[in-house]
Amino acid sequence: MSEYTVVVLAGGLSHERDISLRSGRRVAQALRDQGLEVVESDVNAGLIELLTSLDNPVAFPVLHGGVGEDGGLQQTLELLGIPYVGSPAPAARRSFNKAIAGPLVARAGLTVPRSAVLPHDMFRELGARHLVHALAEKIGFPMMIKPVRSGSALGASRVDTAADIPQAMVAAFAYGDVNIVEEFIEGTEVTVAVVEFTGEPPTALPAVQIEPYSGVYDYTARYTAGETRFIAPAAIPDEVAAACADVAIQAHQILGLRDLSRADIIIRGGTPVFIEANSAPGMTETSLVPLAAQAGGCDFGELCAKLVATARAR
């Protein structure tokens, strides 16, 4: 009988529920393979009763989007006094909102895309035509239009002409009330996971290079095996790899992230451009953190178990 139980939290009500369930199953199995006692739970009306019924629960949230990444769940776990894996509520909130994370890391000197953040109300009240014109002027083409609070590339589109802006805006607003418009960064797409165990400084796992066959790393390319080529460690010069690792660690620290995070980066002309940070990165069969762990010579199950140990030691 284990002296504690890991409660893997997955599902939720966000648009990424399906991915979260897949991530949760993978994490739960990896922890069981490490000999830990694990229960899996959705985030629903029965959760608090479950958590309070267990002796020494440790929560392992694997929720993408919604309450899992906006800090809501973390705040709840803190109120209940339950240790949990992952970033504290304010850090989760900061990193989930691209409109907050980007300027914060930019202020610390990291390179980020030129961007503008606009709520739907602004377009409605001031007239979309003028704002669309200004966006075209200031951001230029191609550009990316995304919801500020969403993951898995949901609602994100590349736009090449002003005429396509309205449709892309509407598609992104289907996921939330505020959109971010970024300059499109042409370059090598990589992701860098950062782990931080008890008493150790944050460490970057090897960068994973992403080459979607369709040319766009969209939802289908992310979660259909075979649709994307992954190179791990990334086939980039050592000094660029080191710069990417540095960006990921800096973003982790600036945003106040904890235990595990993942930074998405595009390398333009040898310079890493920070795109976004994830406080609850995907853990599915086609996700990047398990690949990065493997490239770093770290067993995925051992990684998950060390994260649990870190949470318990707090």
Added chain:
Amino acid sequence: MSEIERQRQDTRLDRYLDFYAERTNGLQVSAVRALFSVANRPEVVSLAGGMPNIADLPRAAYGEAVSKLIRDHGIQAMQYGSGQGEPFIREKICEVMAEEGIHAHADDIVISCGSQQALDLVTRVFCDPGDIVLAEAPSYVGALGTFNAYQCQVVHVEMDDDGISPTALRQAIHTLRAAGKRIKFLYTIPNFQNPTGVTQSLARREELIAVAREEQLLIIEDNPYGLLTLDAEPMPALRAMDEDVVVYLGSFSKTFAPGFRIGWVLAPHAVREKLVLTQEAATLCPPVFSQFAIATYLDEFDWRGQIGVFRDMYRARRDAMLAGLAEHMPEGSTWTHPLGGFFVWLTLPPGLDAQAMLPRAVSARVAYVPGTAFYADGMGSRNMRLSFCFPTPERIIEGTRRLGEVLKAEQAMHATFGLADTDSPRGTLQLGPAPDIL
């Protein structure tokens, strides 16, 4: 070579990529499909899934009957059986089909794992890659999945309030044949069609049979909902009008329960022989225990009375949906008024795109299936299928209220950005025949 280069993985995470059959092309994870995972949460009013509501079945009494079946006949019921299906259930199916005017012989029936597998068997028997299958515009998502799996090309034929148009059908046949295409059959759901809820009128059925005879066209009649008529007596099946040009697919999934996975094909003798051999190659035999269990139900319970109970329950839900739509849909929306079955087909005001606004709907805790799922050619962006079969009438009303809000918000968004009120075809949306969408 450095240590890093030696250890470098270059992977697509699927070692079998070069081995898959061509027919698996397009079998991909889809963001739209993934949204249905949220629809299963109780907070969401799901008007998406076509799951029958079986809560009213006499479960306690039936449980006793099934226990007795295992005690008294378990040795046979849990053994392999005939590839064609057990004779006693085929006899019983003749009684069921007689309700819709079909006079059939038990020898001409082949049992299948739900009518979905019946459709698979029929397509496997008739279709080569590139063959044409004609289907209503729109048509059942599960059938499109099957036709796609056998690499058929689906050509949709327009329909109106009386069902598929015979004129358009004739024209499609002539055009395709003139272009050297091989048409294998017309796939049609005459009663309370999935997804539109439309029922073919009697005159339309007669015309359809006439076209089939004149044009040497085989009709695959899929009839899972026929007995769930809500306002009138069942219409005669196409198979009741002609036994040579129609292959008939039936199912117990909606009139009893889908979990047993028992459906059937009624086919002309020569076709039936091929279906039996194909069924044996596919499954050896359809589920024997399920056949015994369904035969027990048909023998010992008032199945006709139970269908009456289902009708009353679905009628209340259908009426709730129509009332909710009338109250909450914005101007410019139209919808069908089904006389039975499970579905209403909603047409949105011009310019709105049901697939694009699904995330907004899910955030508002209501779900539907975008119309594009029911077309093989990317059409249907302005449509959605709403199911009234599973939620209670109160939940249906609430669902239509939430949907109305979503539509109004989307209209406001379109107005803000000055998007044109024109519809544009999308890429095809292959949702696949998943249980929460059927």
